[in-house]
Amino acid sequence: MSRHDSQNLADANCLRERLDQTLELYRQNLAVFHKFKLCASQIQAITSLDQLPELLATLRDSLKLQDIHLVLDREQYVDFLPDSIPTQPQLLLRRMLREMGLAESFRHPLLGSFADITVQAPASRELFQPRGQGDCVGSACVFPLWDKYQPDNLIGFLVLKDGDPLRYNEGMATDFIEFFADLFSWSLVTLREHEKLQRESTQDHLTGCHNRSYLMKHAPRILEFAHRKKMSVALLFIDLDGFKKVNDTLGHACGDRLLIAVAQTVQSMVRDYDIFVRLGGDEFLLLLPGMDREAAQRAATRIQDALRALLVAQVCAVATQLRVAASIGLAMHRPGETLQHFIERADSNMYNAKRSVGERTQAL
Numbered sequence: 036m037s038r039h040d041s042q043n044l045a046d047a048n049c050l051r052e053r054l055d056q057t058l059e060l061y062r063q064n065l066a067v068f069h070k071f072k073l074c075a076s077q078i079q080a081i082t083s084l085d086q087l088p089e090l091l092a093t094l095r096d097s098l099k100l101q102d103i104h105l106v107l108d109r110e111q112y113v114d115f116l117p118d119s120i121p122t123q124p125q126l127l128l129r130r131m132l133r134e135m136g137l138a139e140s141f142r143h144p145l146l147g148s149f150a151d152i153t154v155q156a157p158a159s160r161e162l163f164q165p166r167g168q169g170d171c172v173g174s175a176c177v178f179p180l181w182d183k184y185q186p187d188n189l190i191g192f193l194v195l196k197d198g199d200p201l202r203y204n205e206g207m208a209t210d211f212i213e214f215f216a217d218l219f220s221w222s223l224v225t226l227r228e229h230e231k232l233q234r235e236s237t238q239d240h241l242t243g244c245h246n247r248s249y250l251m252k253h254a255p256r257i258l259e260f261a262h263r264k265k266m267s268v269a270l271l272f273i274d275l276d277g278f279k280k281v282n283d284t285l286g287h288a289c290g291d292r293l294l295i296a297v298a299q300t301v302q303s304m305v306r307d308y309d310i311f312v313r314l315g316g317d318e319f320l321l322l323l324p325g326m327d328r329e330a331a332q333r334a335a336t337r338i339q340d341a342l343r344a345l346l347v348a349q350v351c352a353v354a355t356q357l358r359v360a361a362s363i364g365l366a367m368h369r370p371g372e373t374l375q376h377f378i379e380r381a382d383s384n385m386y387n388a389k390r391s392v393g394e395r396t397q398a399l
Contacts, residue, residue: 071211073097075218084115084226101173101198107180107191107223115230128189131158132179144212145177146203149196152177159192174203176212180220193219239313241291242298250312250320254374257310257324262370268324269331272364272381273301273338274389275317281347281357289351293359296350300341304334320378328367335363362389 074097081090087105095103109122116122134156135145145152152175153160159177176195182188193216197203237249261268275297282290298313301321305311310322321338323331339361347357364385368377 070097071215074215078215078219078222081222081226084112084120084223084230085117088117088119098195100195102196104194104196105191106194108189111190112223112227115227123191125189127158128191131156131192132189134158135177137179144209144216146174146205146207146209148174148200172200173198174200176203176209178212178216180216180223182224183217183221184224190220190223239298242295242313244298244302244319245310245312247312247314250310250322251374254310254322257322258368258372258374258377261324261368266325267327268322268368269326269328269334270366270368270377270381271321271323271331271335271338272366272378272385273319273321274362274364274385275342276360276362276389277357278317278359281351281359284357285347285351285353285355289347289353293345293347293350296345297342297359300345301338304338304341320381328365331365331367335365339363362386364388 074094077090077093077097081087091103091105094100106121106123106128107116108125108128110125112120113122135152136155137145149172174197178193178195179189180191180193182190195203195212237245237252239246258268260266278290278293281293294313294317297317298311298319301319302311305321306323308324310320312320314320321334323334326334342359342361345359347353347359348355362385364381364383364387366377366381366384
């Protein structure tokens, strides 16, 4: 073989080697792309922030991570999250940002070893190294999460952890990771806003308990299920006695505080699957699935005793002898009865109870 032929063969082998390297790099990038595409679909599939623990576990497995951590701003998210998702005050989150040497509104991940990051940012140590664990080894990718609607609003941090000290390093490309983290933060904001709107539309703005809209949405399904299972359902119509005098004498601000105290008192006595709503004014409803008449009557008596024990003077922080009580109408659901008729019967029974109390008072 001539020198020229040998050179051509060497050049061809070199070209083939480069082509193989390019194809291998392409395959690797394609695999990473499909991996993050799968993660994106998993993120977009959740419909509630309650699903976050399961989502994080799924993402950890899909990305083959040692662990994945999420910490969110306490003020913005604590009322919407399951207990297993940690929250921190905004001041601490901003402190972590500064300690990591990241500028405000930083949009790129911080990559490096656990040890270096936790030494650089002591405030993040608890996040990287939960109590009971030994020294952290390996590498991490820390991504600040920002509100897509308010770009300067830091909502938390997402942390990807791996035992391999070289997996996350400063020289690696981060395009897919940035897209993944941005999509994650956008979903968090969207879900929170959606759940906030849902809560506001079904929540009484004063007392915090559910409102009539919530009752009309969920009660029919409960009644239909109870009918199929031949299960009893009780309804208590609760109306306060003496509330008008509190409003007229002490003012509406005191009346509002009293309504909040009443709602909190009753709410603390109901089961998780009961429906307690404020209809308006000083009228409340309590739907009790699976409760017979005797048990419902006992529940009504307990509520009346608890409300009689409320001290208006203590609730309103004023000197007064005024007290409140409650008249309660009890109705048991009849097969095929509409929710509206069910409520009307409980309402009528409440007025009968209130009239009976008034007549007994006059007789005394």
